Amino acid sequence: MTASPSSAAQAARERLAVRLRDIRRDAGLSGGELALRCGWSPSKRSRIENAKTPPSDADVRDWCTACGAEDQAADLVAANRQADQMYVHWKKLHLHGMRRAQDEVLPLYAGTRRFRIYCSNVVPGILQTEAYATALLSTIARFQGTPDDASEAAASRIERSGVLHEGDHQFAFLLEETVLRYRIGSPDTMASQLGYLLAVMALPNVSLGVIPFDAERRMWPLEAFYIFDDRQVSSELLTAAVNVTAPGEVTTYAKAFAEMSKNATYGARARTLITDAINTFG
Numbered sequence: 001m002t003a004s005p006s007s008a009a010q011a012a013r014e015r016l017a018v019r020l021r022d023i024r025r026d027a028g029l030s031g032g033e034l035a036l037r038c039g040w041s042p043s044k045r046s047r048i049e050n051a052k053t054p055p056s057d058a059d060v061r062d063w064c065t066a067c068g069a070e071d072q073a074a075d076l077v078a079a080n081r082q083a084d085q086m087y088v089h090w091k092k093l094h095l096h097g098m099r100r101a102q103d104e105v106l107p108l109y110a111g112t113r114r115f116r117i118y119c120s121n122v123v124p125g126i127l128q129t130e131a132y133a134t135a136l137l138s139t140i141a142r143f144q145g146t147p148d149d150a151s152e153a154a155a156s157r158i159e160r161s162g163v164l165h166e167g168d169h170q171f172a173f174l175l176e177e178t179v180l181r182y183r184i185g186s187p188d189t190m191a192s193q194l195g196y197l198l199a200v201m202a203l204p205n206v207s208l209g210v211i212p213f214d215a216e217r218r219m220w221p222l223e224a225f226y227i228f229d230d231r232q233v234s235s236e237l238l239t240a241a242v243n244v245t246a247p248g249e250v251t252t253y254a255k256a257f258a259e260m261s262k263n264a265t266y267g268a269r270a271r272t273l274i275t276d277a278i279n280t281f282g
Contacts, residue, residue: 010051016079017051020063024049027067037066055080106156108228109163113170116227116257120176122184123193124224126161127173127200132193133157135185164203173208174260176221180210180277187281194278198271209264210273219259227253 024034035045038059047053048063055063057077064073109126117124122136133154141148163169183190201208225235233244233253244250265273 012079013054014051016055016076017049019076019079020055020060021049023064023067023069023072027069029067034063034066038062057081106160108232109160110167112163112228113168114227114229115169115171116174116254117171117225118174118222118257118260119179119224120221121179121182121224123175123179123197124173124226125157126164126171127197128154128157128161129189129193129196130154130158131189132184135189139184164200164206169205171206172257172261173206174211174257174264175208176211177213177273177277180274181280183281191278191281194274194281197274201271207266208270209261209266210270211260211263212265212273215263218262219256222256222260225253227257230254 024031029037031045031049032042035042038045039062044053048055048059057080060076060080061070061073064070064076115126117126123132125133128136134150137153137157138148138150141150164171180194184193197208200206223235223237225233227233227250230247230250231245233250235242235244244253264270
């Protein structure tokens, strides 16, 4: 079992802290001397160097300047930002509503050729109807206590789904059967959403598998995750969005996706599972 995404983010911060400590030591500075040169308290220096407090970009630059290592500042700032972006709390992301967060991922979707998407709880955003997306996003906003711009955010989510029909994109979706049964919105919203899944299955660039309740598991159910080519995995936790770019971790998610694919049903059997679910909402 791999480390949790949040621990992976902490590991990235610890790697950065080690690099900063090595720069200080290479410069022949004590912790107290570095803090003095930066105008910090000794405790701030200690918290940064022990990965207890994430440094700002300015902190990283000040550290490098104090150590005469200005040539390393750019790389370290980039590493700091990557660690910061790896684990982003939803409340921060949705502070001014959800539409902006939806818009920001459009370039990532447009630039990805191969998508592998696994969901165990809700229909993937790229496959959601506008009514389903509005109902789901409104529920999220209410739970988080953030501005409810669900209608506008759902419209952006629908715009994002245009990649299904445009460009050279390939999609492999894996849905747990629970996704077909969990009610989001009204019964009519659910029936329409599941009907849309049937339509999408007919697209030549789409593979959609459903993992039945009674499948003998090769992999336990996981949190939803999206693999963008072989370069990034985005995972959705209750409190945060997690972005993983370390090649070894991306490979682990790809392995999990391949294992779960062996439990899934496709074609006529998958359509039967979806149709049976539609009938429960009729």
